[in-house]
Amino acid sequence: MNKLSGCALLVLLAFSAGRARSQEMAVTFDDLPSHGALPAGMTRLEIAHSILETLHREQLPPTYGFINGGRGREAKDSPAVLAAWRAAGQPLGNHTWMHQDIDLESTAQFEADVSGNEPLLGQLMGHEDWHWFRYPYLHEGATLEKRRAARAWLSAHGYRIAETNMDFEDYLWNEPYARCVAKHDEASIQKLHDSYLAVAGQYYTLFRELSHMVYGRDVKYVLLMHIGAFDARMLPELLAFYRSRGVKFISLPDAIADPAYRDDPDVGEPSGGTHLELMVEKKHLTIPDNTKPYKELEAMCR
Ligand SMILES: [Zn+2]
Known part of the structure; x- marks a missing residue:
């Protein structure tokens, strides 16, 4: 091999290794305000403000x-939270008015819970695109009949579904964090910090595995987060963690442009789940063992 082609080969290898390491991910937050x-x-x-x-x-x-425009109305700073999100130039989407579980309602x-949110969304978003929908609890319908009816309605009303496929149940840490703050228990807060990042890391690996099982590649990921106190505290380190693994952050519309999201798992699933989990189910594959x-x-x- 002559020197030039050896060099070209090295560049090519470095380039493909870089490509293999690079994933793209959109970050999203649920349950505002x-x-x-x-x-x-x-x-x-x-x-x-901390998250923004x-x-x-x-x-x-x-x-x-x-x-969820109808939740948190009793808190006097709820309107200010939504206004702050918009003032920071960040967009809003629909998570239903009252965060009802689709499987516990007709x-x-x-449909009424989704459309009940629309006047507020329209007022906050003006001409910008708020026709993105995230299912509460990631429940999309326990039966095929329910699932298909909801999707047909959403589609007829101009919504795209804000699928997610990177989820470590970030919200689990918010309750214990509030308790540990009340007790001024810094040692326990440190444990929460460590387990939050450890579990985020485990599920980053798991969802990449699912992606490779279903699509043979990294799809463009959508991270599910919640607007909680510990999430706000951990966000800088969480983003740094993903970046250390080669993640490049992209917008939600850019992520959902991935052709993977044209696949409708079309399964009735009482436990709900992310797009990748439902695709695994549709293909009769098995999710590797995991625990939180x-x-x-x-x-x-306590
Ligand atoms: Zn929610």
């Missing part, structure tokens, strides 16, 4: 916040 326990001495608006400052500092692309009630520290989190700072 109010999610999870509020630690003593903190406001919902402070949580929102991180998104700005880290120069993330526009980041959708999915709202199709007509589901539910019991430990539940017991923390």
